[in-house]
Amino acid sequence: MKPDPVAHPPPGPPPGAPAGPPVEWAQPLDALLSALDATADGLTSAEAAARLRRHGPNQATAHRRRPLWLDFLARFLNPLVLILLFASALSAATGNVSSFVIVGVVVLLSVGLDYIQERQAETAVDALRRTVAVRAQVLRDGKAAALPLEGLVPGDVVLLAAGDLVPADCRLLAARDLFVNQAALTGEPYPVEKRVEGGPPDPRDPGEATASLFMGTSVISGSATAVVCQTGAATTFGRLSGSLLAPPPPTAFETGVRRFGFLILRLTIFLVLFVLAVNVVFHRPWLDSLMFALALAVGLTPELLPMIVTVTLARGAIRLARRRVIVKRLASMHNVGAMDVLCTDKTGTLTEAVIQLVTVLDCRDGPDAEDSPHVLRLAYLNSRFSSGLRSPLDDAVLAHGAVDLSAWRKLDEVPFDFERRRVSILAEGPAEAGGSPLLVVKGAPEEVLRLASHWRNGLGAIVPLDPATRGRLAARLQSLGEDGYRALAVASKTLEAGRTTITRADETDLVFEGHLAFLDPPKVSAAAAIRALADAGVAIKILTGDTEPVTRHLCAQLDIPITGLLNGDELRAMGEDALRARLSQVNVFCRVTPQQKERVLLACRRTGHVVGFMGDGVNDASALHSADVGISVDSATDVAKEAAGMILLDQDLSVVREAVMEGRRTVLNVTKYVLMGSSSNFGNMFSMAGAALFLPFLPMLPVQVLLNNLLYDASEAGIPFDHVEEEALARPVHWDMRLILRFMLVLGPVSSLFDFLTFYVLLHVLHAGEALFQTGWFIESLATQVLVIFVIRTRRAPWRSRPHPLLAGLAFATAALAALLPLTPLGGVFGLVPPPSVFYLLLTGAVLAYLALVEAVKRLFFRRLLPGGRPLKPLLRV
Ligand SMILES: Nc1ncnc2c1ncn2[C@@H]1O[C@H](COP(=O)(O)OP(=O)(O)OP(=O)(O)O)[C@@H](O)[C@H]1O
Numbered sequence: 001m002k003p004d005p006v007a008h009p010p011p012g013p014p015p016g017a018p019a020g021p022p023v024e025w026a027q028p029l030d031a032l033l034s035a036l037d038a039t040a041d042g043l044t045s046a047e048a049a050a051r052l053r054r055h056g057p058n059q060a061t062a063h064r065r066r067p068l069w070l071d072f073l074a075r076f077l078n079p080l081v082l083i084l085l086f087a088s089a090l091s092a093a094t095g096n097v098s099s100f101v102i103v104g105v106v107v108l109l110s111v112g113l114d115y116i117q118e119r120q121a122e123t124a125v126d127a128l129r130r131t132v133a134v135r136a137q138v139l140r141d142g143k144a145a146a147l148p149l150e151g152l153v154p155g156d157v158v159l160l161a162a163g164d165l166v167p168a169d170c171r172l173l174a175a176r177d178l179f180v181n182q183a184a185l186t187g188e189p190y191p192v193e194k195r196v197e198g199g200p201p202d203p204r205d206p207g208e209a210t211a212s213l214f215m216g217t218s219v220i221s222g223s224a225t226a227v228v229c230q231t232g233a234a235t236t237f238g239r240l241s242g243s244l245l246a247p248p249p250p251t252a253f254e255t256g257v258r259r260f261g262f263l264i265l266r267l268t269i270f271l272v273l274f275v276l277a278v279n280v281v282f283h284r285p286w287l288d289s290l291m292f293a294l295a296l297a298v299g300l301t302p303e304l305l306p307m308i309v310t311v312t313l314a315r316g317a318i319r320l321a322r323r324r325v326i327v328k329r330l331a332s333m334h335n336v337g338a339m340d341v342l343c344t345d346k347t348g349t350l351t352e353a354v355i356q357l358v359t360v361l362d363c364r365d366g367p368d369a370e371d372s373p374h375v376l377r378l379a380y381l382n383s384r385f386s387s388g389l390r391s392p393l394d395d396a397v398l399a400h401g402a403v404d405l406s407a408w409r410k411l412d413e414v415p416f417d418f419e420r421r422r423v424s425i426l427a428e429g430p431a432e433a434g435g436s437p438l439l440v441v442k443g444a445p446e447e448v449l450r451l452a453s454h455w456r457n458g459l460g461a462i463v464p465l466d467p468a469t470r471g472r473l474a475a476r477l478q479s480l481g482e483d484g485y486r487a488l489a490v491a492s493k494t495l496e497a498g499r500t501t502i503t504r505a506d507e508t509d510l511v512f513e514g515h516l517a518f519l520d521p522p523k524v525s526a527a528a529a530i531r532a533l534a535d536a537g538v539a540i541k542i543l544t545g546d547t548e549p550v551t552r553h554l555c556a557q558l559d560i561p562i563t564g565l566l567n568g569d570e571l572r573a574m575g576e577d578a579l580r581a582r583l584s585q586v587n588v589f590c591r592v593t594p595q596q597k598e599r600v601l602l603a604c605r606r607t608g609h610v611v612g613f614m615g616d617g618v619n620d621a622s623a624l625h626s627a628d629v630g631i632s633v634d635s636a637t638d639v640a641k642e643a644a645g646m647i648l649l650d651q652d653l654s655v656v657r658e659a660v661m662e663g664r665r666t667v668l669n670v671t672k673y674v675l676m677g678s679s680s681n682f683g684n685m686f687s688m689a690g691a692a693l694f695l696p697f698l699p700m701l702p703v704q705v706l707l708n709n710l711l712y713d714a715s716e717a718g719i720p721f722d723h724v725e726e727e728a729l730a731r732p733v734h735w736d737m738r739l740i741l742r743f744m745l746v747l748g749p750v751s752s753l754f755d756f757l758t759f760y761v762l763l764h765v766l767h768a769g770e771a772l773f774q775t776g777w778f779i780e781s782l783a784t785q786v787l788v789i790f791v792i793r794t795r796r797a798p799w800r801s802r803p804h805p806l807l808a809g810l811a812f813a814t815a816a817l818a819a820l821l822p823l824t825p826l827g828g829v830f831g832l833v834p835p836p837s838v839f840y841l842l843l844t845g846a847v848l849a850y851l852a853l854v855e856a857v858k859r860l861f862f863r864r865l866l867p868g869g870r871p872l873k874p875l876l877r878v
């Protein structure tokens, strides 16, 4: 995705233009520093605070928060609400002032309720997100401090190391073996080298700039000090994210919720037009009819749905935080509930990641377990001087025992990458060692052996590698792996005097020196965690950069059956179709590159699975990004953390199961809303429209419809907290639009049928007039649509499933409020009149009969009407 210079002209002259007015960015470093009013020592806190006020926070995606009051007002921009307010203003003009006031208050209340809930939820999730925010090392007041990225300002001096994200657009002050990945900006997948002496003033095009670093890129190896030039939306990335960088595609769940919303919207429009037409035909007062129809529409529109989804997801996120899982992207919450395949790397997830160097072997065969001091010195030198991402393997080498390197000086490095799987260091030794620069290569043994042409024999002499020795060294690697040792190989080469730089082309004709054998003990808890996930319907696939023997050994130790195994080389030779055909059996992938991790993951998604990925390294970032749910850990590299949607504070597979359960619970709770809305609430509104056909008056006053709807919404505030049964959580939970539609088509008419019975009783048994009819219908409809939650929330019999106390409390309180309101003076304000006591008797009977009927239909529905009769499947399969 190369930025298009035409669509996004950089301010100032285009790159390479003859000297014009100086651009802040493209000028010699000294001039740039003085333009920025900055020094290499960084800013003071006071100065930084002042600049932060001037430039705003350093956020690329213009996440500009509207002021609270504007945000609140925006909620009224819903056309239905506007027309309703306008219509009630009209009716106020014709003398009906009280109805205008009531409509206004009710609309204000329901918008306010919606707003406050959503706001609270978002604030809570934001606070959680901040706890795992990536930080940058910044020089402030002369000292390095870890600060959140948002706080950076132009003129700040940042310190960068391998694995870091570049926090803003910067110009290099100092750099050592610095390679960055600019794929996010240029699409270029290979690391690009950056150096201070960039030649001509640096252009703003990331593809050409050599002395500039850009927000959205990451450091692969080396280290740097850089001064921040642009922050936030002013950065190249910021300007892109406003236009070119597409937002993430909607998840299946989001699409499902949206489709449901559209469905209801279409029904609503139909209903409103129907009510209006009926009233026109019967020559009823048009203003009242319009307000009635609009009030119905407000009651039905899925306006609340986004809020409900946000609030329910946020509740889940907050609950997960107690399990030390931080949800960075709310969409991850429902994806994790739908996830049926979890891909994971090995180190840290299946192993303890406390790697120990056990033996250092030279090329001699034999049982002597003595460490070879020569090979250890070379390995130590390589690990000590390498500036790439700190690897636990390097840490293990350095921890094995100090080697004196005071006489050595590092000259150059070709940093580690996951394609080559090796590190090369060029160093200059003490004069007595010959003075020639020495190249030391350390990496994956099969790669190092391939590049070697000689080996060092037991006498220290360098001899050509014959096929027999090659075979012997390869066999040793195999047997080390089978014993569970991770191995690296070390090789060397003396270069001609005077050489100070190396490239990967120098990594040939090496002298094979020996092997390093490491142990990374298996994580005992992982075995149980994997079984628990499998029981919950989540299959595990292992995607590791490590070798087949080591991985096999680990799987045997952890009792993980290998149903199929593919190596990176086989994968490379395999077409897309062949891979997809193998995917269902293969559960272990060895020696895979970062690109292959992503490829396997995408192939898995394309076969219809919802796929999670768990990893912590630079090599996991692209897979994390492409997964439905990227899971990382707090200690992971910044790049991985940034790409993930969920962060575990403890690296432990068993908490992933908690997240899965919470995700399922969340989606199932959203479904409760939807099923409620699509059956009872919808049935009620539908009956009202039908009643308008034969009643000589409105079945309910517009304000009563609005009040009814407000109370109904309030009664549902407990749903996000509700319990979900074990059996519903046993399998991955998907959004099932067909189930929702069928449920609606079956239960809607049941509810309407019952409503018409109620009308009959009201009119012909109680001989109700207009006010009493409306009151009776108000109470009855609210009581039934609120209390039916106890039936709908479970697939079990209602009495065999315990609702959350808040949910039960709110439902009963709302029903009681509806029943008692007409007896109070406030009821009069809404046009409600006290009903006779026999009404309450009938009401109790009616509500019980209704709930029993719905329960019976529900059973029939799940046993008979759901095709394929899936009695043992989760309760409310979404
Ligand atoms: N610091 C290093 N120096 C030399 N070689 C290395 C280094 N780190 C890794 N390698 C080589 O690269 C290979 C892949 O790295 P690594 O095992 O970390 O990949 P991974 O996919 O993250 O594996 P895992 O699933 O175990 O996390 C290693 O097996 C090793 O051969």
Ligand SMILES: [Mg+2]
Binding pocket: 345, 346, 347, 616, 617
């Ligand atoms: Mg790893």
